[in-house]
Structure formats: structure tokens, C-alpha cells
Amino acid sequence: MNLLKKHKLIVFIIIVLLVGISLPFLFTLYEKYKPYYTALDFNITTVYSSVDANNNGIDDYTDILLGARMDANNHPTYDGRYWSNGYPPDNIGVCTDVIWRAFKNAGYNLREMVDTDILRRNDEAYHIKYPDSNIDFRRVGNLFVFFSSYAESKTLDINKIEEWQPGDIVIFGEYQHIGIISDKRNRHGEPYVIHNSGQPLREEDILRKRAKKDPITGHFRWDASKIEDILIYWED
Numbered sequence: 001m002n003l004l005k006k007h008k009l010i011v012f013i014i015i016v017l018l019v020g021i022s023l024p025f026l027f028t029l030y031e032k033y034k035p036y037y038t039a040l041d042f043n044i045t046t047v048y049s050s051v052d053a054n055n056n057g058i059d060d061y062t063d064i065l066l067g068a069r070m071d072a073n074n075h076p077t078y079d080g081r082y083w084s085n086g087y088p089p090d091n092i093g094v095c096t097d098v099i100w101r102a103f104k105n106a107g108y109n110l111r112e113m114v115d116t117d118i119l120r121r122n123d124e125a126y127h128i129k130y131p132d133s134n135i136d137f138r139r140v141g142n143l144f145v146f147f148s149s150y151a152e153s154k155t156l157d158i159n160k161i162e163e164w165q166p167g168d169i170v171i172f173g174e175y176q177h178i179g180i181i182s183d184k185r186n187r188h189g190e191p192y193v194i195h196n197s198g199q200p201l202r203e204e205d206i207l208r209k210r211a212k213k214d215p216i217t218g219h220f221r222w223d224a225s226k227i228e229d230i231l232i233y234w235e236d
Helices: 003-033 060-074 095-106 110-121 140-150 207-213
Strands: 169-172 177-185 191-194 216-221
Touching (some): 060 095, 060 177, 095 110, 095 177, 110 140, 140 169, 140 177, 140 216, 169 207, 191 207
Antiparallel strands (some): 169 177, 177 191
């Protein structure tokens, strides 16, 4: 191979490397700044909760949404290690941490509610032989059982866009992943999801894409007005 061909090959390799490095960045940039839509763009009526558990003038559903968004904006490092006090620090978390933090913002102690239900029902529903309050509320499978029991179950059909509302909880696969439904929507009216799987953007248009990999198995709405004996409120 002569010198000119070697130079061309080197230049080609450099270009390929630069493109490979820049593509993920460009895709993230596009996703961050691409236009999004709201319920009004599709004549969808947004559902608000009749409950304001923390008496801050914001209904529960909106508080859950805003709490999830705060976690997304904080961008905690994805790390699922066990913590002896149960709660990871604010700069660390996984998908389930988005949920309890969102509920905390609405005034609910999700950890204590899950723990109470596990102890009350023994292993009848959760199938936990040795309950551990430091981790049980951070497992998707346990949250699926809990929300199936106390929250309103909603459609699993993404095409019924009006039934997907801000603050709803969505679970993918056999307890693979969990997130909170955003008030942002794509051009088809499908809602964004606020979640943490270590990705650059934590509020993104992935509902349908993720469902192709892990079908949606849970869609819940936390209506505290219909819940009686499991409600436990957050106390600082």
C-alpha cells in the first residue's frame, strides 16, 4: 500500500470514528429540542386529582408529574446498589427511585405504604419470604403488586391517547421497568415517559418504542380519594 492510500485510509478511519462519536450526541440534541405537543393539541381533556395530599395548592397527579420531572432534571447516576437506610442519595437512583420521589413530592410515603402492605399480606401476593424495608419499595415487581391492588388500572393500549394522563404510572415487561407519564406528547399524541435507565434524557418519547421491547403490563392512576386504609403521608 503506497503512502497516499495509507493517508486516505487513515482519513477515512478518522471520519468514521468522528461520525460514530458525534451521532449519539446529535441524536440526544435532536431529542432534547425537537417540538413536543400537549393535550390541547389533540383536544384531550387533562385529568386532575380531586386530592391535594400535601396541601400545596397542586393536585396529586400534577405533583407526581412534577416530582418525577425534578428527579429527571436532577439526572441521578444510574446505580441500583442496596442502601442500609433504604433511600439512595439524591444524585443516585434507578427507575423505581423516580416513583417514590414523585410520590414524596405529592406528600405520600410510598416506602411505608409498600412495607405495610407486604407485612399485612405476608407472602400471599408479593411472595417475599424475608421482607426488607430497605429495598422492597425499590423493586418493580413489588410496585406492580401494590399499584394493582390500590391504584386505578388503566388501558394498556397506547393508541387510546386520551386515556394516558400526566402523573400516571407505566410498567413495562415482566417487571422490567417503570416510569411516570409526562404531560408532553409526540406528534401522534402519545405521551412522553419520565424514567431512569441511565439514558442522557430522562423525559423522552419512548412509550411505543419501549413497549416493542417490553410490552406494557401495567398502567395505573393513584386516586387517593378511593383509597382508605393504606395511605401514609410523608413526614420530613
